[in-house]
Amino acid sequence: MTPTLTIGWHRFRVELKEFFRERESVVFTFSMPMLLMLIFGSVFSGEVAPGLGVTFSQYFLAGMIASGLVYSSFQQLAIAIPTERDNGTLKRIQGTPMPKASYFLGKLGVVLMVYCGQVILLLLIGVVLFDVTLPDTWWQWITFLWVSTLGLTLCTLLGIAFSSLPRSGRSASALVTPVILVLQFTSGVFFVFRDLPHWMQVFASFFPLKWMTQGMRAVFLPGEFASQEPAGVWELPQVAAVLVLWTVVAMVLALTTFRWQRRGDG
Amino acid sequence: MTMVEPAVEVRGLVKTYAGTPAVDGIDLLVMRGECFALLGPNGAGKTTAIEILEGYRAREAGEALVLGHDPGRPTRAWRNRIGIVLQTATDNAELSVHEVVSHFAHYYPAPRDTDQVIDAVGLTDKRSTRTRNLSGGQRRRLDVALGIIGRPELLFLDEPTTGFDPEARRDFWKLIGQLRADGTTILLTTHYLEEAEQLADRVAVIARGQIVAEGTPSALGGRATADAVVSWRTPDGVQTKKTAEPTRLVSELAAQYDGEIPELTIRRASLEDVYLSLVGRQNENVSDANRVGDP
Numbered sequence: 001m002t003p004t005l006t007i008g009w010h011r012f013r014v015e016l017k018e019f020f021r022e023r024e025s026v027v028f029t030f031s032m033p034m035l036l037m038l039i040f041g042s043v044f045s046g047e048v049a050p051g052l053g054v055t056f057s058q059y060f061l062a063g064m065i066a067s068g069l070v071y072s073s074f075q076q077l078a079i080a081i082p083t084e085r086d087n088g089t090l091k092r093i094q095g096t097p098m099p100k101a102s103y104f105l106g107k108l109g110v111v112l113m114v115y116c117g118q119v120i121l122l123l124l125i126g127v128v129l130f131d132v133t134l135p136d137t138w139w140q141w142i143t144f145l146w147v148s149t150l151g152l153t154l155c156t157l158l159g160i161a162f163s164s165l166p167r168s169g170r171s172a173s174a175l176v177t178p179v180i181l182v183l184q185f186t187s188g189v190f191f192v193f194r195d196l197p198h199w200m201q202v203f204a205s206f207f208p209l210k211w212m213t214q215g216m217r218a219v220f221l222p223g224e225f226a227s228q229e230p231a232g233v234w235e236l237p238q239v240a241a242v243l244v245l246w247t248v249v250a251m252v253l254a255l256t257t258f259r260w261q262r263r264g265d266g
Numbered sequence: 267m268t269m270v271e272p273a274v275e276v277r278g279l280v281k282t283y284a285g286t287p288a289v290d291g292i293d294l295l296v297m298r299g300e301c302f303a304l305l306g307p308n309g310a311g312k313t314t315a316i317e318i319l320e321g322y323r324a325r326e327a328g329e330a331l332v333l334g335h336d337p338g339r340p341t342r343a344w345r346n347r348i349g350i351v352l353q354t355a356t357d358n359a360e361l362s363v364h365e366v367v368s369h370f371a372h373y374y375p376a377p378r379d380t381d382q383v384i385d386a387v388g389l390t391d392k393r394s395t396r397t398r399n400l401s402g403g404q405r406r407r408l409d410v411a412l413g414i415i416g417r418p419e420l421l422f423l424d425e426p427t428t429g430f431d432p433e434a435r436r437d438f439w440k441l442i443g444q445l446r447a448d449g450t451t452i453l454l455t456t457h458y459l460e461e462a463e464q465l466a467d468r469v470a471v472i473a474r475g476q477i478v479a480e481g482t483p484s485a486l487g488g489r490a491t492a493d494a495v496v497s498w499r500t501p502d503g504v505q506t507k508k509t510a511e512p513t514r515l516v517s518e519l520a521a522q523y524d525g526e527i528p529e530l531t532i533r534r535a536s537l538e539d540v541y542l543s544l545v546g547r548q549n550e551n552v553s554d555a556n557r558v559g560d561p
Contacts, residue, residue, distance in 0.1 A: 010372045014361065021360035088355025092412070095320060095352070097345035098373045261322070 004099040011098075011106025019110055033064050033071060033118050034125055040190070041130045048192055049228050054221055056192075057130035062216040063189035064122055069151035069212055070180055072115035077107060077159030078176045083169030085262055094260040104160070111156055115148070132220075140219045143236065147215035150243040154208055157250035164257040183209040188217075194228055201230060208246045215239045271334060273298050273420050273451040274319060278328035281314050288314040290475035291328070296468075298419075301442070301452040303466035305459065307545055311475040312455035313353065313424055319453070320350050320422050333420055346375055349418030349450075351409045353425055359398040363389050366397060367411050374416035387411045387441060403434035407441070414445065421445065423454035427461060439464050459537050473545045487540035499528040 020026055037060065044056040084090050093103060126132035135141060166172040184190055186200045187210035193201065204210035217225070218234040226234050274296035281289040289311045296302040304312045317323045319332050321340035330337055335344045358366045367384055371377035384393050387407040392400065400408060406426065413421055423442075427435045442465055446452060456462055462469045463483040470480040471487075479487045496515050497506040509515050512532050519527045535543075 007372055010369060014365070014369050017365065018358070018360045084357065087357045087359075088352065089357035091322070091352060092350075092355055092357055093373075095322065095345070095350040096370065096373045096416070097342045099342065 004101050005105070007098055008102035008105030008109075011102050012109035015106045015110045016113065019114075029071070029076070029114060030117060030121060033068055034121050037061065037064050037122055037125050038129070041125075049225065052222065052225055052228070054225050055130065055132075057126065058132050058221060059192060059217070060189075061122060061126045061130075061132050062220040063184075063187075063213050065119055065220070066147075066151070066187075066209065066213040066216040067180075067184060067189055068115055068118040068122065069148065070155055070183075070209060072118060073111045073152050073155035074159040074162065075176055075180060076111065076114060077156060078162040078166075079169070079172040080107075081160065081163035082166045082172040085163075085259070086169040090260045108156060111152060115152060135219055143215060144219045147212060147219065147239065147243075150240070150247065151208070151212045151215075154243055154247045154250050157247065157254045158208075161250060161253035161257050164259050167263065183207055186210070188213050192228075194230060208243055211239045211242045215243075271298065272296060272331075273300070273333060274302075274453060275331040276319070276328065277330075279315065279318060279325055279330060280327040281311075281318060281323065281325055287475045289318070289325075292470075292472065292475070292477050294470060294477075296451065296453055298451055299446075299449055300467050301446050301454070301465055303462040303469045304453070304455045304472055305457070305462045305469050305541070306455075306472035307457055310472045310545075312457075312472055314475075315472070316422055316424055316453065316455050320348070321345070346416060347419045349413035349416060349421040351413040351421070351423045351426060353428075355409065360396060362394050362396055363400070363408055363411075364393040366408065367415055370412050371415050376417055377415050378417050380415070383411045383415050386414075386444065388437060403430050403438075406430070407438070410438075410441065414450070418450065420451045420453065423452065425455055425457065427456070427458065435461070459541055463537055471541060471544050478544045479540075483537060486537060487535070487544055489535045489537070489540045492535055495533045496531070497533075498530045504529065 037057075040060050041057040044060070046056060048054045048056055048059045081090075123132075123134065127134065135144070162176065163172075166175050183204070186196065186204040187193070187207065188196065188204070189209070193204075193210070193213070196204075201210075214229070214235065217229075218236060218239075226232065229235070272295055274294055276292065276294040279289050279292045279294075280287065292311075292315060294302075294304075294315075304315060306312050314323065318325050319330060319337050321332075321337040321344075324338055333344065333347050335341070337344075361369070363384060364380065368380040371380055381390075381393075384390055387410050389404060389407055389411065392404060397405070397408065410423075410426070413423070426442075427438050430438065439461070442452065442454075452465075454461075454465065466483060468481065469483050469486055470477045472478070481487075484490055491510075493508045493510050494512040495506055495508050496512050496519075497504055498519060499505075507515060516527070516530070516532070519530075
């Protein structure tokens with residue numbers, strides 16, 4: 001193994017230890033999506049479209065799993081990295097021979113772990129409490145894998161890029177949370193996308209969450225439901241294209257804006 | 267073959283922030299195995315200077331070589347050979363002392379033994395304690411452990427004992443003494459005179475971004491050869507005389523008084539006197555007259 005991978009593995013192990021020792025943050029990370037699932041699933045219990053047998057819970061599960069992509073990577077990194085910039089973590093490791101990529105590999109490991117945990121918990125609640133049915137075709141699971149992979153890559157890079165915006169670790173969550181909420185409301189997570197005003201659908205189309213949510217609907221809703229999409233189909237090629245395009249943009253942003261030191265320090 | 271390549275070689279280093287020079291043309295030469303102190307008041311430019319040499323900040327002008335390498339272009343191989351102890355950090359709060367030190371050991375090709383390093387910094391009985399529960403002094407010693415775990419040839423210490431009680435400071439000095447005995451070159455910044463005097467082979471006094479004096483602590487600012495002040499009581503009151511030959515004056519007086527010379531004192535400038543006058547005079551912008559022994 002190259003030093004980058006070996007040290008990346010050690011970073012992952014240390015990050016994981018720190019993650020699980022901060023109890024409040026562990027509880028928050030895993031209970032937030034579960035709570036939302038419980039509340040929305042209980043309040044809106046009817047069918048989304050008559051005759052197709054899709055409950056709101058089933059529809060909402062797809063949106064929450066897409067949101068899980070954002071929570072586990074974008075939200076987590078956009079808050080954790082400014083905090084680590086503030087408390088001296090980044091400056092200290094910058095002064096060591098640790099390969100820079102190893103730091104991000106360690107972060108990616110935690111992101112993957114958190115995402116898997118959130119997905120498992122959401123599916124469990126969905127199946128046990130809300131009679132959600134799981135996908136039964138192999139291509140749906142393949143779609144789940146590529147939407148998750150592209151989504152996580154993209155949102156991890158965006159989180160790294162976004163981490164340079166907050167002035168301090170403390171102001172980070174105040175900056176990140178509204179961005180996520182607005183996108184959730186307009187991208188068809190909390191409401192059925194078809195029912196949103198046209199201008200809102202157009203607005204959301206510029207951002208990746210709308211496409212990730214649509215991709216997850218293709219995974220977790222029956223094929224006939226595609227007729228309820230504004231386009232009448234799942235548009236998976238478009239989903240892939242938009243996510244790849246955003247990945248390229250996010251990569252450029254992350255590479256050009258990332259700072260190891262506090263503003264005015266370097 | 268012995269090669270006496272300097273550990274740090276700096277000429278005409280300049281760094282400005284928003285038009286104000288923080289480091290204004292300093293020269294430094296630190297030899298291998300030496301302990302060198304940059305001494306100066308807060309805001310004098312010590313941290314800026316040392317962070318340029320650590321590869322954290324870009325210089326605007328001047329030449330710098332640290333272990334024969336340009337610190338403006340840090341490489342992994344070069345970072346393997348230096349150790350850095352920064353000012354306050356509160357990272358790794360949830361990890362234990364042993365976990366942090368053994369983790370950082372993975373970064374280096376030939377690290378020291380984790381337990382030996384923890385022992386050397388005196389944290390053996392705290393090895394399982396979470397970092398967040400360490401006292402300020404213990405935290406600082408952990409910082410040093412992380413600075414030396416990679417077996418550095420050159421160790422940077424930025425104000426290592428700020429906020430220590432006197433006992434913790436003595437312990438810390440002992441630790442630095444051990445590192446020196448192992449052959450580690452040390453470049454430290456401090457605003458404590460006593461610390462520079464205790465630890466450093468040579469001291470450079472820095473004020474307003476410039477080096478205003480340099481030399482061994484005992485000879486700093488020409489204090490080894492400066493005039494001494496002799497004072498004693500005469501029937502007309504206390505008399506004082508400034509002289510380059512205090513011994514001769516005292517033996518003349520002894521002959522005069524036939525026994526004890528009443529209230530005799532001989533005083534040379536203390537390091538503090540020299541330091542304060544250097545830093546003070548710098549404020550009056552007559553710095554160049556005070557430059558001593560540029561390398």
